[in-house]
Amino acid sequence: MTTQQRDRWLVGYHLGVTALTLLSVLNVGLLLGQWGPVGVERQVSNGLLVIFAIDYFVRLARAQNRKIFLIQAAFDLLGIIPMHPVFACFRLGRLVRLIRAHHLFWRLGLDGAWTKAYHRFIYSTGFIYLFSISVAIIVLSAFLFSVVERQSLANSLWWAVTTATTVGYGDQTPHTAIGKIIASVLMFGGIGFIGLLTSTITDFFTTQAQPTTPAQPEDLTALLHKIDTLTAKVDQLQAQVRQLDRHR
CATH class of the missing domain: 1.10.287.70 (Helix Hairpins)
Structure with a gap:
C-alpha cells in the first residue's frame, strides 16, 4: 500500500468513526427520550457498542506504547462501558483527538x-x-x-x-x-x-x-545592574584579548 493510499484509507476510517460517534450521541438522545419500551434504538446502541469495543482493543493491540495509549484513549474506554447508554457520549472525546490530528482548528484559523x-x-x-x-x-x-x-x-x-x-x-x-x-x-x-x-x-x-503580576521597579533596577556588570566584564575581556594580540 502506497503512502497516498494509506492516507486515503486513514481519512475514510476517521470519517467513518466520526459518523458512528455522531450516530451514537443521536441514539442516546432517542433512548433517553423514550418513555415506553425501546426496540430499534437499543439494538443500534448494542451494535455501536460492539463496533467501538472492537475498534478500541484493535488499536490497543497495535499501539507501540500501550501506557500512553491507555492515557490518551481514556474517554474511548469509558465510551464502551455497557453500564448505561449515556456512556456513549464519552466517544465525543475521540472526535476532539481527530480534529487535533488533522489540524482542523489550525486550518480554520482557530488554533x-x-x-x-x-x-x-x-x-x-x-x-x-x-x-x-x-x-x-x-x-x-x-x-x-x-x-x-x-x-x-x-x-x-x-x-x-x-x-x-x-x-x-x-x-x-x-x-x-x-x-x-x-x-x-x-x-x-x-x-x-x-x-x-x-x-x-x-x-x-x-x-x-x-492576571500576570507586572514587574516591580526594584526588580527592574536589579536586572539593569546585572546587565551593567555583565557589560563591564565583557569590556574587560575584550581589552585583555587586544593586549594579547599586541604582544603577539
Missing part, C-alpha cells in the same frame, strides 16, 4: 490559546487521570451493588453517583451487609477522588483568571 488551554487542562493538570479513576470507582461500585442488591444497572449507577457526590437522595439504599460495605468504600473513594477532581478544576480556572 492558539484555546487548544493549548484544553491540552493543559486535560493532561497537564492530571484531570484525565482523576476523572478516569473516579468513573472507574463509580462504575465498579454500581456493578457490585447491582449484583449484591439485585438492582438494575441504571438504578445502581444512579445510586453510585448520588453516593459518591455525597448528595444521597435515599431512593436507593443498600440492605445487605455486603452492599453496605460497598457503599462505605464508595463513600471514601468518592470523597477522595471526586474532591481532588473538583479542586483540580477550580485551581485551573482560578489560575487562568489571575
Whole structure:
C-alpha cells in the first residue's frame, strides 16, 4: 500500500468513526427520550457498542506504547462501558483527538490559546487521570451493588453517583451487609477522588483568571545592574584579548 493510499484509507476510517460517534450521541438522545419500551434504538446502541469495543482493543493491540495509549484513549474506554447508554457520549472525546490530528482548528484559523488551554487542562493538570479513576470507582461500585442488591444497572449507577457526590437522595439504599460495605468504600473513594477532581478544576480556572503580576521597579533596577556588570566584564575581556594580540 502506497503512502497516498494509506492516507486515503486513514481519512475514510476517521470519517467513518466520526459518523458512528455522531450516530451514537443521536441514539442516546432517542433512548433517553423514550418513555415506553425501546426496540430499534437499543439494538443500534448494542451494535455501536460492539463496533467501538472492537475498534478500541484493535488499536490497543497495535499501539507501540500501550501506557500512553491507555492515557490518551481514556474517554474511548469509558465510551464502551455497557453500564448505561449515556456512556456513549464519552466517544465525543475521540472526535476532539481527530480534529487535533488533522489540524482542523489550525486550518480554520482557530488554533492558539484555546487548544493549548484544553491540552493543559486535560493532561497537564492530571484531570484525565482523576476523572478516569473516579468513573472507574463509580462504575465498579454500581456493578457490585447491582449484583449484591439485585438492582438494575441504571438504578445502581444512579445510586453510585448520588453516593459518591455525597448528595444521597435515599431512593436507593443498600440492605445487605455486603452492599453496605460497598457503599462505605464508595463513600471514601468518592470523597477522595471526586474532591481532588473538583479542586483540580477550580485551581485551573482560578489560575487562568489571575492576571500576570507586572514587574516591580526594584526588580527592574536589579536586572539593569546585572546587565551593567555583565557589560563591564565583557569590556574587560575584550581589552585583555587586544593586549594579547599586541604582544603577539
